[in-house]
Amino acid sequence: MANPGAYYLGEGMPAPAPAIDGLDTEYWEGVKRHELLVQNCNTCDRPQFGPEWNCHRCHSFDLGWKPVEGNGRIYSWERVWHPVHPALQDSCPYLVVLVELPNHENVRMVGNLVGDPMQTVEIGAEVRPVFEDHEATEETEPFTLVHWEVV
């Protein structure tokens, strides 16, 4: 393992925070409860991600959130070797995956693939979410990241 600490990547990475305009507060509150949510239109009942203020399909402003049902599927991946942030100095290599959600019209989410960073990554592999809780620091509130592991 490249990352012996509590978190998949090194401490001191930028922390996610809800948008100032309140667009995605529900998402970030949901993952703190270990509930992965995807935006869903209350008018045409179609999902979208990342969150936006209107439905990209029917243009309704009446959008809500649905819990993600079932597992995801690896749509693409990358193995990062060059650290572009001081917090990543001891974290390389690490794996980033783009996961599509078959039960939600294949909308996609980015996360890390937990486990051996040198594992062979297969596009199409079934993955499930893994919640990684981060404690508060002097600069950041508590937050939760969503990683993925092969089923």
Place this chain on the structure above:
Amino acid sequence: MSKRTMRGETAIIGVGETTYYKRGRSPDAEFKLVIEAILKASADAGIDPREIDGFASYSNDRNDPSRIAAALDIKDLRFSNMEWGGGGGGGSAACAHAASAVATGLADTVVVFRGLAQGQFGRFGQGARVPHVRGDQAYTAPYGLMSPAQSFAMRVHRLYEDHGITQDTLKACSLASYHHAQNNPRAVMYGRPLTPEDYDQSRWIVEPFHLFDCCQENDGAAAMIFVSADRAKDYAKTPVYFLGGAVGSGNRAGSGAHNATDYATSNFKTVAPRMYDMAEVKPEEVDVAQVYENFTGGVVMSIIEHGLTTYEEANEFITFDNLVAPSGKMPINTSGGNLAECYMHGLELNIEAVRQVRGESCNQVDDVNVSLVASGPMVTPVSDMIVGSEAVL
């Protein structure tokens, strides 16, 4: 209604650039570099820079046209324009905007410029040092997906998955750019040849990009001057005519968290056909192409999406031998491009396209009449231009 077009209505009469430096090596301030590039383009054309009356740039260029107009003692500023979007996607868009301003009478003499001193204003290839990220970045940066290379690598793995494209095509693009730079004294990588073994042994930045699949980070500035075709022969150099331009991207290309409808794309699928249509050129009539290299995987996608080859034939077509001037079937990035001449956000590619039509390239292709530039693959918007000789008007 007659077809709306700018084909042949404007021409490029002057091009110029500063010395190109490695990032942080410019002894001059970025704004000074921009002025120097515009003065060099003016000298190349044989035009008094006070005659310039418009400016077009892109990628949030920091150098305000009103300040430039004051610095150049310009009499009458008539056009001041910036294409939205980051990366080099706006390079050919800025050229199209300059051409459109001249063609429609908004201005008479328009400069396209780009100034970039990453040593003075921060690098593109580093993650932001901030405690929080919000909005779209909140879904990527905490997972270590921060830099441009990291933002585009997954598109290329998906290209491999969908179409069976191989790493050898990326390697061929890299080797071609470095090969061409060895004949270009302006190139930052002049005298720094790259062998296939060097490529294979170079470290990964992020799979599938080796170090040599990635553009440089540089300091410098570049400029081009557009006037109407009916004035174009009044200046020092043979005019190079603007035949067609196009800007944009496909459905929901800018949707968040990597949710573009079409993912494994350079974003040229809708743009390139519009450019060819305006230029009245077919892909097989392109004599030489400058294809923006942020990362070589985007070059491969761009070559395919411009119809220069197909997904099925790409592995056989995109080879070093086919990509190099003068003998290749489709020479690309003949100045060394972003990989090996200079990362001037691609404007060095637009200048090289002009030099190819003039017959002034360091890696001249024979009898160039149709010269293509594809700016900024995988970002949104991207843009295209085709310039050509008087013979194709």
